[in-house]
Amino acid sequence: MPLPVVPIVVAASAVTSAVAIVRKIHISPVIQAVEDTLDTVDEGISVRKVDDNSQLNGAVRWKRIVRFGVDGPGVEIDLSAVGRMRWRKV
Numbered sequence: 001m002p003l004p005v006v007p008i009v010v011a012a013s014a015v016t017s018a019v020a021i022v023r024k025i026h027i028s029p030v031i032q033a034v035e036d037t038l039d040t041v042d043e044g045i046s047v048r049k050v051d052d053n054s055q056l057n058g059a060v061r062w063k064r065i066v067r068f069g070v071d072g073p074g075v076e077i078d079l080s081a082v083g084r085m086r087w088r089k090v
Contacts, residue, residue, distance in 0.1 A: 038080040055086045 041061040048057045059082045067074040 037082065041080045041082060054088055055084065058083045058085075 041059045043061045043063055045060045046058065049055070050057075060080070062079045063077070065074050065076050
């Protein structure tokens with residue numbers, strides 16, 4: 001019976017890629033000021049433009065409770081993000 005080489009090569013390349021990605025992950029420290037700012041974001045999507053049109057700020061928050069079954073255990077999911085896009089003429 002011939003050895004299936006292609007699945008072995010695909011699996012090896014997937015494992016090698018996963019190891020390379022995991023090595024690049026940096027665990028950043030928790031900054032309490034940033035955590036407090038993310039807690040103040042309103043639910044939904046909001047965008048704001050600065051008066052001189054040089055900056056665009058955006059924020060998004062999605063907060064839900066997911067239950068497993070009618071009376072089962074639940075998990076609260078809170079996703080928040082704050083972003084800024086700034087441009088200037090050079």
